[in-house]
Amino acid sequence: MNSPPTTFAARLYAFHPPSGLTLLALFATFMLGGCASLDHQAISVQETPRPELLGAKDIDSAMRERIALALLRVSDEESLREALKRKPDNVDAAISLTQALLAQKRAGEALEVADKILLAVPGDLRAMNAKGVVLDAEGRHDEAQALYREALAAAPGNQMLRNNLGLSLALAGNADTGHASLQPLSHEPRALARSP
Numbered sequence: 015m016n017s018p019p020t021t022f023a024a025r026l027y028a029f030h031p032p033s034g035l036t037l038l039a040l041f042a043t044f045m046l047g048g049c050a051s052l053d054h055q056a057i058s059v060q061e062t063p064r065p066e067l068l069g070a071k072d073i074d075s076a077m078r079e080r081i082a083l084a085l086l087r088v089s090d091e092e093s094l095r096e097a098l099k100r101k102p103d104n105v106d107a108a109i110s111l112t113q114a115l116l117a118q119k120r121a122g123e124a125l126e127v128a129d130k131i132l133l134a135v136p137g138d139l140r141a142m143n144a145k146g147v148v149l150d151a152e153g154r155h156d157e158a159q160a161l162y163r164e165a166l167a168a169a170p171g172n173q174m175l176r177n178n179l180g181l182s183l184a185l186a187g188n189a190d191t192g193h194a195s196l197q198p199l200s201h202e203p204r205a206l207a208r209s210p
Contacts (some may be wrong), residue, residue: 021076023149050176057089090110090114091114091115094107094108094110094111094114095111098111098127098130098131101136102130102131102137103131103134104138105131105135105138105141106129108127108128108130108131108141108144109140109141109144111124111127112124112127112128112144112147112148115127116147116148118153121148121151121152124148125145125152126148126152128141128144128145128148129145131144132145137168139165139168139169139172139175142161142162142164142165142175143165143175143178143187144160145158145161145172146158146159146161146162146165146175146178146179147178149161150178150181150182150185155182155183155185155186156186158178158182159179159183159186162175162178162179162182163179166179190206
């Protein structure tokens with residue numbers, strides 16, 4: 015008699031019929047077998063390099079610079095605040111922090127820093143000037159001008175204070191008074207010498 019040819023799977027099935035669990039295991043092995051292969055890099059999980067992860071190739075150099083400056087500002091702000099915690103009368107740190115906060119359009123915080131430094135070193139001309147600049151930035155020109163005038167009473171020849179008073183007056187709409195304040199004090203003994 016002629017019997018149909020039997021395949022290997024048919025003979026295997028006839029010998030030992032597979033259970034459902036065995037079939038599932040075989041199916042999973044065949045389907046997932048490629049995941050462990052080194053030749054299939056697209057399938058395997060790899061760490062994405064940082065520049066590609068961030069899309070740095072698509073960021074222009076000006077944007078990179080702005081990001082770097084923003085990160086520096088944050089670290090500078092933290093270090094300046096730490097310096098002020100260690101030494102509350104550090105006028106240089108307070109002025110730098112005030113400038114950084116103003117650059118970030120955080121005038122309210124800058125004013126708090128200026129107030130604290132003036133409590134630590136009352137009458138310091140640079141601290142008074144810094145607070146005046148913050149007040150001008152907030153549009154509070156009358157208060158800034160009063161502060162500049164108070165500082166100028168202690169140091170009438172201070173050109174920085176005179177210039178900021180003049181600028182404050184000009185910002186407030188008093189251009190004539192502001193222009194007169196910007197004139198150098200040639201009659202003062204410590205006035206800047208003119209170059210020949």
